[in-house]
Amino acid sequence: MQFVTHRFTCELLDDKWAAEAAALYQDEKVMRLIGTPLTKAESERVTSGFIEANRQPWPTQKVWVITCNYTKAFCGIQMLRKHTHKNSAEIGIMLARKMNGKGAAREAMGALVDYGISHVNLDRIVAQFQIRHLATRRLVTQLGFVKKNDSLSMGSKSELTTYTFERLCN
Numbered sequence: 001m002q003f004v005t006h007r008f009t010c011e012l013l014d015d016k017w018a019a020e021a022a023a024l025y026q027d028e029k030v031m032r033l034i035g036t037p038l039t040k041a042e043s044e045r046v047t048s049g050f051i052e053a054n055r056q057p058w059p060t061q062k063v064w065v066i067t068c069n070y071t072k073a074f075c076g077i078q079m080l081r082k083h084t085h086k087n088s089a090e091i092g093i094m095l096a097r098k099m100n101g102k103g104a105a106r107e108a109m110g111a112l113v114d115y116g117i118s119h120v121n122l123d124r125i126v127a128q129f130q131i132r133h134l135a136t137r138r139l140v141t142q143l144g145f146v147k148k149n150d151s152l153s154m155g156s157k158s159e160l161t162t163y164t165f166e167r168l169c170n
Contacts (some may be wrong), residue, residue: 003112064112091117093139148163
């Protein structure tokens with residue numbers, strides 16, 4: 001389950017990149033519009049869960065590490081969480097700080113959308129994020145996602161919005 005873009009290789013997260021992936025969840029700036037940063041122990045448990053899920057067959061969650069084709073450096077992670085009752089999945093991405101503002105999210109997540117449609121045979125991909133996360137809204141809009149009228153209040157002060165990408169039927 002690997003795919004390659006012009007600048008990046010996306011392969012299933014494994015132990016080799018566990019520390020870098022866990023560090024994303026501890027980084028206050030990375031987490032600022034996602035949630036409270038995790039402790040080292042919490043982030044390591046989350047990452048271990050991702051690696052274990054990657055060993056399981058679909059339908060489940062898969063997490064890919066994004067690495068630079070030129071430097072082989074860690075650039076972030078992205079995931080698809082397949083819904084068991086539908087031919088759809090939720091998508092998400094977290095980039096290392098050094099990748100912000102460089103078009104990395106558009107390139108890597110665009111490739112994951114293509115992968116989900118063509119290799120996993122998804123009909124629908126859903127991106128859900130905080131309303132105030134403007135960069136994510138720009139990203140999903142550029143990738144062809146359309147806003148749905150189902151904003152949620154999660155009982156806390158976080159409000160979520162949902163954008164959906166649907167396969168075009170020929």
